[in-house]
Amino acid sequence: MNGADFFLVVNFSIGLSFAVVFLIVSTRSRSRIAALWIAAAYAVASFSTISELLVAHTEWVKLFAVAAFATVLAGLLLIRVGIGRLYGVPASPVLLVTFFCVSIGLDLIIYDLPRGSWEHSLGYQTPFALAIFVSAAAVLRSSRRTAIDRVMAVLLVAAGLQFLVKAVAAVEVGAGQTAADYVHSYYALVSQSLTGVFVVIIGLMLLSVFVLEIMAEERSNSEVDALSEVLNRRGFDNHCEAALRRVRGPHAVVLCDLDHFKKVNDTYGHYSGDCVIRAFAELLRASAPENAVIGRLGGEEFCVLLPGVPSDAALMFAQAVRGSFAVQALPSMPQGFRMTASFGVAAFHNAVELPAAIRNADGALYEAKASGRNCVRSHRERSGVSLVML
Numbered sequence: 001m002n003g004a005d006f007f008l009v010v011n012f013s014i015g016l017s018f019a020v021v022f023l024i025v026s027t028r029s030r031s032r033i034a035a036l037w038i039a040a041a042y043a044v045a046s047f048s049t050i051s052e053l054l055v056a057h058t059e060w061v062k063l064f065a066v067a068a069f070a071t072v073l074a075g076l077l078l079i080r081v082g083i084g085r086l087y088g089v090p091a092s093p094v095l096l097v098t099f100f101c102v103s104i105g106l107d108l109i110i111y112d113l114p115r116g117s118w119e120h121s122l123g124y125q126t127p128f129a130l131a132i133f134v135s136a137a138a139v140l141r142s143s144r145r146t147a148i149d150r151v152m153a154v155l156l157v158a159a160g161l162q163f164l165v166k167a168v169a170a171v172e173v174g175a176g177q178t179a180a181d182y183v184h185s186y187y188a189l190v191s192q193s194l195t196g197v198f199v200v201i202i203g204l205m206l207l208s209v210f211v212l213e214i215m216a217e218e219r220s221n222s223e224v225d226a227l228s229e230v231l232n233r234r235g236f237d238n239h240c241e242a243a244l245r246r247v248r249g250p251h252a253v254v255l256c257d258l259d260h261f262k263k264v265n266d267t268y269g270h271y272s273g274d275c276v277i278r279a280f281a282e283l284l285r286a287s288a289p290e291n292a293v294i295g296r297l298g299g300e301e302f303c304v305l306l307p308g309v310p311s312d313a314a315l316m317f318a319q320a321v322r323g324s325f326a327v328q329a330l331p332s333m334p335q336g337f338r339m340t341a342s343f344g345v346a347a348f349h350n351a352v353e354l355p356a357a358i359r360n361a362d363g364a365l366y367e368a369k370a371s372g373r374n375c376v377r378s379h380r381e382r383s384g385v386s387l388v389m390l
Contacts (some may be wrong), residue, residue: 009053011195015046015075018203025210030217037082038206045075045199062111069107069124073100076131079202083135086209087142087149091134103127116171125167132160148212152205159198166194225296227274228281236295240305240354243293247307249349252314255361256284256321258300259340259373268333275332276339280325287321303358311347311378318343318376326374340374347379 022039026032051068055061077096084091110123136156139149223235231239244251258280265273277300284294284304293305306314326340333339344365348357360379368377 009049011199012046012049014199014203015042015049018199018207019043019046021203021207022210025207025214028214029210031086031210031213034082034085035210037078037085041075041078041082042199042203044071044078048072048075065111066104066107070100070104073103073127073131076128076135080131080135080138083138083206086206087139087144089138089141091138099127099131118167118171121167121170122164125163125170129160129163132156132163136160148205148208152209155198155202155205159202162194162198228277228296228302230281230285230302231293231295233295233297236293236297236303236305239293239295241351243291243305243307244351244354247291249308250310250347251349251354251357252306252309252311252345252347253354253357253361254304254306254314254318255344255358255365256280256302256304256318257342257365257369259342259369261300264333264339272332276330279328279330280339280341283321283325283328287317287324303361305354311345314345314347315376315378318345322374322376342368342373343376344368345376345378 019039019042022035022042026035026039029035048068048071051064051071054064055068058064077091077100080091080096083089106123106127110120113120113123115121133156136153139153139156142149223231223238225232225235258276261273261276264276277296280302281294281296284302288294288304289306289309291307293307295303297303304317306317309317322341322343326338328338329335330337330339342365344361344363344367346357346360346364348354364377364379368375371377
């Protein structure tokens, strides 16, 4: 086995290994279909190395030479499909199939041309470069703008350029007189080495994108209350910090507590109580502004951060939620049953004041409870706690 044969076997092993890894990733990633397409891409492309070995060691040279070209190109186009699914920039199946068929036709046309000619070298390598470039374009066109996405685009462009560099090298250095000679040439050794490097780098970068996505989803799940589907206490604290960095004050925070909730559990059971919790959380999500942060702090207590919302608007929000909930029919509860909630509102100006604002809102909520429930109280710095009647 010469050096080129060795790298062909190595590249085959690398391709299949990445195919298996992406299959495993697909079981955990929310971008499951994208991972499956990329797994298929690596699996298909890896068989180009087997075809190239068969070119050198069988009599069916042209058949396996065209098969090697076709499997590499198919793998690159499948990567475009996977990247399109991952980045939300879908590929046109008709265009990809048309491009594939035209490229195979071109390969058959140039097959008998001298392998060291510009016509053959560019005709052979350009379809690979174009297939990689359209993947890079998909990444650049997507709405994702993280550092790893930019690096991915740069790597794809570099991978596409290396195919064009190979075309120049084939002319300048020589790639053998025939397809069978290619495997034993110095050019093949360098070409396969370079291909192996890009296969590994791009595979690792794609894996990094999937792993970061899985980690973000796991983190998101750990911050979401499973019952209400709003943030839990940990998630609420983390999202508040980010939300307040994006918007300048004034801000407001609203604490909400369901009235006599224990009686619901005691009378109608915990399933009915869970339905009430979910209904109230849904009302908060439907009523709150898009940039609001909603959390269930525990039991029947909720908190809503309203970034960039002055106290008067926050009071109107709380009063609107109170009024809507008081007349809302609740699932799993008897016909005519109604539930109420109490609210405490506090205003503040920056993130440093948020803990104090939550304490102030809690004081206002306590006053609302003490005043008969089903009402809104607002904390005022100078005049203490005041009742809001709207």
